[in-house]
Amino acid sequence: MKFLVFGFSVTAESDGYVERCAALCASAHPDHEVTKVAIGGLQPDHARHLVEDIVSKHKPDALIIEIATAVYRLRPENPAQIADHTAGMEALFEICRRRGMHCGILDLPLTGVQPDRDWMAATDAGLSARYRVPHRVVPLTEGTLRDNVHPNDAGKDMYAAALFDLIEEVAATPPDFSALKSRRQFGAYAISDVSVPGGVYRDFSRAGFREKMLSIPEGGTAEIQLPDRVSITGLIMLMGPTSGTFLIRMGEVGDRMHCYDRHCYYERVGGKPLKPTVSDRITIFQDSALPPEELLKGDKDHGPRAGGITHILYETAVPGSDRA
Numbered sequence: 001m002k003f004l005v006f007g008f009s010v011t012a013e014s015d016g017y018v019e020r021c022a023a024l025c026a027s028a029h030p031d032h033e034v035t036k037v038a039i040g041g042l043q044p045d046h047a048r049h050l051v052e053d054i055v056s057k058h059k060p061d062a063l064i065i066e067i068a069t070a071v072y073r074l075r076p077e078n079p080a081q082i083a084d085h086t087a088g089m090e091a092l093f094e095i096c097r098r099r100g101m102h103c104g105i106l107d108l109p110l111t112g113v114q115p116d117r118d119w120m121a122a123t124d125a126g127l128s129a130r131y132r133v134p135h136r137v138v139p140l141t142e143g144t145l146r147d148n149v150h151p152n153d154a155g156k157d158m159y160a161a162a163l164f165d166l167i168e169e170v171a172a173t174p175p176d177f178s179a180l181k182s183r184r185q186f187g188a189y190a191i192s193d194v195s196v197p198g199g200v201y202r203d204f205s206r207a208g209f210r211e212k213m214l215s216i217p218e219g220g221t222a223e224i225q226l227p228d229r230v231s232i233t234g235l236i237m238l239m240g241p242t243s244g245t246f247l248i249r250m251g252e253v254g255d256r257m258h259c260y261d262r263h264c265y266y267e268r269v270g271g272k273p274l275k276p277t278v279s280d281r282i283t284i285f286q287d288s289a290l291p292p293e294e295l296l297k298g299d300k301d302h303g304p305r306a307g308g309i310t311h312i313l314y315e316t317a318v319p320g321s322d323r324a
Helices: 017-028 051-058 079-099 119-131 154-173
Strands: 002-007 033-038 062-066 102-108 136-137 182-189 198-208 209-217 221-239 246-251 253-258 269-287 306-317
Touching: 002 051, 017 033, 017 154, 017 269, 033 062, 051 182, 062 079, 062 154, 062 198, 079 102, 079 119, 079 182, 102 119, 102 154, 119 269, 136 154, 182 221, 198 253, 198 269, 198 306, 209 246, 209 269, 253 269, 269 306
Parallel strands: 002 033, 002 062, 062 102, 102 136
Antiparallel strands: 182 306, 198 209, 209 306, 221 269, 221 306, 246 253, 246 269
16 A cells, blocks of 8 residues: 655655654555655645645555644634635545545644644544544654754654554545535646746756746746636745745736745745736746845855746635535
């Protein structure tokens, strides 16, 4: 059985808990294959747009969802936040239902979360019970983290053991999606699948996430034609030493996106929202302004700005739902 762990920077770490769990499975369950795709720095409300394509490429028998390590979990609890998280999880379950896949939820610890006010773990527990999707919550344990979320060696071993137990349960537990009525669908157009006249591309690869990236030099403009009119909601874009700010136009609507932070001493991709706008065209201009943020380490690149795009994010309502 092939298990795909989808997560963020904790899952992305080399020699991390996924690799250690894979080693445990190699001895105890040699018929189980454990792989991962992880995108550090992404948030669940952007990541959910990418899962359909990732699953299509990797074709797992089971999906393990690791998204509780994002700062998204620290957002204030309110009905709208819980509804948004529920919609995202149910959209992922819908992918599993269509493909006949098993599913599991792994909630790893994050500092700053109050156990009695952990709306995300509580919501995941309710979804687990409703759809018979195995769920593990790993508690915050002293001496297992090296910062606010990334584990040390002891933590990696603890997470690997939790993932191993979850995989055993997921393998033996077909989900029950008979009551599932997903009301929202989260999609993404890969930049390699849309029309960009004169576009220049490069390869991007990190922690199992491998995509073509559209490069936009300082002062350059990308005119992107989409296959359909959709509600454009965000981008997956380059965050790195030479990234900066995009000026964006969708039809008559203008927006801007800052693609730089204090972690930009290395290259990664990030997700950022846009004002939801129905259009089949998006124009992106790479501004020349040097970002004001200072890096946590290393020397800041003061050269020309150069951005990159891998995906255009969009949302559609499910026909017959109250959002259609």
